[in-house]
Amino acid sequence: MPVGDIDRLGVASERFEPLARLAVRQIIEAEIRRGMQGGINPLVIARAIRLKASGVTLTRAMTIARTEMMVASWSTTRDEYARDEVVTGWQWSATRDGKTCPTCTMMDGTIHSNGDRMRSHPNCRCAMLPVVSGRASIGSTGFSRVARMSKGRQSALLGPSRANYLQAGGDPTALVSTATHPLYGPTPVLTRVRDLP
Numbered sequence: 065m066p067v068g069d070i071d072r073l074g075v076a077s078e079r080f081e082p083l084a085r086l087a088v089r090q091i092i093e094a095e096i097r098r099g100m101q102g103g104i105n106p107l108v109i110a111r112a113i114r115l116k117a118s119g120v121t122l123t124r125a126m127t128i129a130r131t132e133m134m135v136a137s138w139s140t141t142r143d144e145y146a147r148d149e150v151v152t153g154w155q156w157s158a159t160r161d162g163k164t165c166p167t168c169t170m171m172d173g174t175i176h177s178n179g180d181r182m183r184s185h186p187n188c189r190c191a192m193l194p195v196v197s198g199r200a201s202i203g204s205t206g207f208s209r210v211a212r213m214s215k216g217r218q219s220a221l222l223g224p225s226r227a228n229y230l231q232a233g234g235d236p237t238a239l240v241s242t243a244t245h246p247l248y249g250p251t252p253v254l255t256r257v258r259d260l261p
Contacts, residue, residue, distance in 0.1 A: 091117040092125075096132050106130045131186045138182035141192045146178040153177045153195040158206065164189070166221050167252050170240050172206035183251050207236040225257040234260065 092113050099109035110125035117125070145151040158164050158172035168190050175195055176182075182192050210218060211230055218227035226239055241255040 088117045088120065092120070092128060096129055099129065100133060100136065106133055109133075127186050131188070134184075134188060138192055142178060142181060145192070145194055148194070150197050151178065151194045152197045154180075154182075154192040155195050156182070157191045157193045159189045166254050167240055168206075169221060170206040170210055170236070170254075171252055172209075173203055174205050174207070183249065185245075185248070185251060207239075210239075211236040222254065223257070226254070226260070229257070229260050 095109050095112045095116065098104070099106070099112075106129040107126060109129040110122055113120055113125035113129065114122045120128075142154065145154055154176050156168075156171045156174045156176065158168040160169075160172070164172075165185065165188075168184065168188060171190070182190070184190055210221065213221070215227050215231050218230055222230075222239065229239070230236060238261055239255055240252050241259065242250050243253045245251045
């Protein structure tokens with residue numbers, strides 16, 4: 065990770081709540097900083113946090129390490145793209161496997177300006193791909209791929225009510241809205257069924 069990523073951890077450490085004790089927050093931030101500087105795997109960082117910070121489970125430490133490293137990486141990537149004259153924006157790239165959440169599946173392939181921040185959930189594995197001036201974006205969006213799925217696959221991914229909405233000709237982009245998470249700010253989420261148009 066570039067050193068610039070590490071500087072973003074001071075702000076990101078505020079998301080370590082409810083681990084409110086300052087000493088625990090300082091241990092977590094120091095371990096993530098050390099790990100990023102050394103190119104250390106998040107699992108190794110999580111184990112170090114678990115050993116040094118009482119009351120933090122390995123699962124929680126892993127979530128914190130993965131998430132904070134990704135947030136720092138996304139922020140630096142966005143800054144780098146904004147400085148590059150050829151990069152006009154970024155494309156959301158989700159890992160296409162059975163572990164990918166429905167929201168990230170839908171957001172995959174969407175195009176964003178360099179001013180837009182990548183906002184997602186803890187443990188997200190998505191990446192930001194550059195959109196280069198004069199070149200087409202890579203592939204279709206998750207919205208269009210999900211709209212073409214069979215009703216059974218839609219139902220397995222989104223639930224039966226959202227699948228029925230799509231089967232009735234509903235707009236797939238309406239399936240994702242923005243919610244304000246108390247720790248992570250504005251985050252794309254699946255739209256509640258009762259809020260669909």
